[in-house]
Amino acid sequence: RKxxxxxxxxxxxxxxxxxxxxxxxxxxxxxxxxxxxxSVVVQGAPGLVSVPPGFSMxxxxxxxxxxxxxxxxxxxxxxxGTYEECHRKCKEVFPIQxxxxxxxxxxxxxxxxxxxxxxxxxxxxxxxYRFGATYVGTQQTGPAESFPVMVGDMDNTGSLxxxxxxxxTSAVRSKIAIQTQQHKFVNWQCDMEYRGDDFTSAVTxxxxxxxxxxxxxxxxxLQSISPALALGGELVYHRRPxxxxxxxSLMGRYTGNNYVATLTLGxxxxxxxxxxxxxxxxxxxxxxxxxxRTQETAVSFGYQLDLPKANLLFKGSVDSNWVVGAxxxxxxxxxPLSLALGAFLNQKKNKFQCGFNVTVG
Amino acid sequence: xxxxxxxxxxxxGYGVVEWISTACRFATDRNDFRRNLLVNLGLFAAGxxxxxxxxxxxxxxxxxxx
Numbered sequence: 051r052k053x054x055x056x057x058x059x060x061x062x063x064x065x066x067x068x069x070x071x072x073x074x075x076x077x078x079x080x081x082x083x084x085x086x087x088x089s090v091v092v093q094g095a096p097g098l099v100s101v102p103p104g105f106s107m108x109x110x111x112x113x114x115x116x117x118x119x120x121x122x123x124x125x126x127x128x129x130x131g132t133y134e135e136c137h138r139k140c141k142e143v144f145p146i147q148x149x150x151x152x153x154x155x156x157x158x159x160x161x162x163x164x165x166x167x168x169x170x171x172x173x174x175x176x177x178x179y180r181f182g183a184t185y186v187g188t189q190q191t192g193p194a195e196s197f198p199v200m201v202g203d204m205d206n207t208g209s210l211x212x213x214x215x216x217x218x219t220s221a222v223r224s225k226i227a228i229q230t231q232q233h234k235f236v237n238w239q240c241d242m243e244y245r246g247d248d249f250t251s252a253v254t255x256x257x258x259x260x261x262x263x264x265x266x267x268x269x270x271x272l273q274s275i276s277p278a279l280a281l282g283g284e285l286v287y288h289r290r291p292x293x294x295x296x297x298x299s300l301m302g303r304y305t306g307n308n309y310v311a312t313l314t315l316g317x318x319x320x321x322x323x324x325x326x327x328x329x330x331x332x333x334x335x336x337x338x339x340x341x342x343r344t345q346e347t348a349v350s351f352g353y354q355l356d357l358p359k360a361n362l363l364f365k366g367s368v369d370s371n372w373v374v375g376a377x378x379x380x381x382x383x384x385x386p387l388s389l390a391l392g393a394f395l396n397q398k399k400n401k402f403q404c405g406f407n408v409t410v411g
Numbered sequence: 412x413x414x415x416x417x418x419x420x421x422x423x424g425y426g427v428v429e430w431i432s433t434a435c436r437f438a439t440d441r442n443d444f445r446r447n448l449l450v451n452l453g454l455f456a457a458g459x460x461x462x463x464x465x466x467x468x469x470x471x472x473x474x475x476x477x
Binding site: 309322324326328329331332334335336338340345346347348349351370 | 444447448450451452454455458459461462463466467468469
């Protein structure tokens with residue numbers, strides 16, 4: 051039972067690292083970078099919008115041949131996305147706990163390559179320097195997607211986080227992630243995802259060790275039942291010398307006009323999230339987590355205020371463990387600076403934590 | 412006899428008081444998993460209700476002119 055919990059915790063950490071790095075990749079694509087000299091503005095056909103330098107118009111599929119009966123061209127149900135993304139919309143509303151001082155300098159060297167320098171000063175965690183690099187390839191599959199993507203960073207002690215994402219075919223995407231603590235490999239995993247017309251399936255192999263005969267296999271499947279409803283499941287199988295076990299969970303997601311409700315039920319417990327987009331400025335999230343193993347439950351309520359006219363983003367949260375937190379992000383235009391202030395207060399344990407980040411570029 | 416009779420007459424009232432005190436003990440016992448689960452499910456439902464019904468305000472709307 052302890053080993054099951056340990057393996058499930060390891061898998062959850064692997065998934066969190068994965069999601070964090072994937073978010074970093076998406077923000078890199080949105081980050082500004084100087085256009086290479088001599089770039090040509092690609093003009094579309096008359097009447098279409100001109101494309102900024104460094105980008106290309108996505109290819110338009112040829113019209114269907116007349117005479118084909120309707121309904122045979124494809125499934126009317128949309129692809130439901132990935133299993134991990136179901137709870138993400140609600141999770142992104144909540145503020146992230148910050149402690150200490152962090153200075154991040156991002157520098158785009160070209161449309162494909164970006165480096166970052168991060169200096170962290172902290173009393174609770176280790177202070178240090180981290181160098182990161184991101185490469186985005188030339189195989190463009192969408193207006194904001196290019197492959198392969200290679201993201202890596204290393205700190206001053208030699209600990210490495212690296213990830214490679216590549217689109218093998220139009221439906222198959224693969225990821226490899228490695229994490230080391232100085233010279234020792236801590237996490238290594240490989241992921242393969244297949245996106246069908248109305249379903250997504252993925253298999254992840256975590257920390258496989260052929261010599262020891264240990265590892266973790268995670269299988270996901272998510273199917274669109276209707277344009278609003280998607281149902282899926284997860285199977286986690288872990289093996290170590292002398293023991294093995296499996297944990298299953300089922301998930302349902304309902305998407306409305308301006309809300310998303312997701313519920314996950316499994317052996318580990320229950321996880322429910324509700325995301326509501328009130329208007330362009332205000333988004334709210336409510337999250338419930340319950341675990342039969344630890345016999346604990348918790349509810350969190352969070353909101354995000356986005357005021358682009360004021361270059362301001364504010365996130366606040368309060369939860370059932372008497373923890374109140376908030377993060378304020380402000381762009382200091384016209385400088386390419388972004389300042390983030392965060393504070394978390396635990397009323398029950400009488401603890402307070404605050405921090406601020408400065409991001410350049 | 413009179414004491415037994417008095418107890419028989421007061422038994423329903425005594426049962427209700429005992430039920431109320433049990434319910435109060437359950438509601439205030441922070442170490443009880445079922446109690447915490449019920450309270451947090453209620454908070455989750457309240458949070459969803461607040462998100463759906465009390466979030467329709469526009470921060471950038473102009474001030475009302477009186």
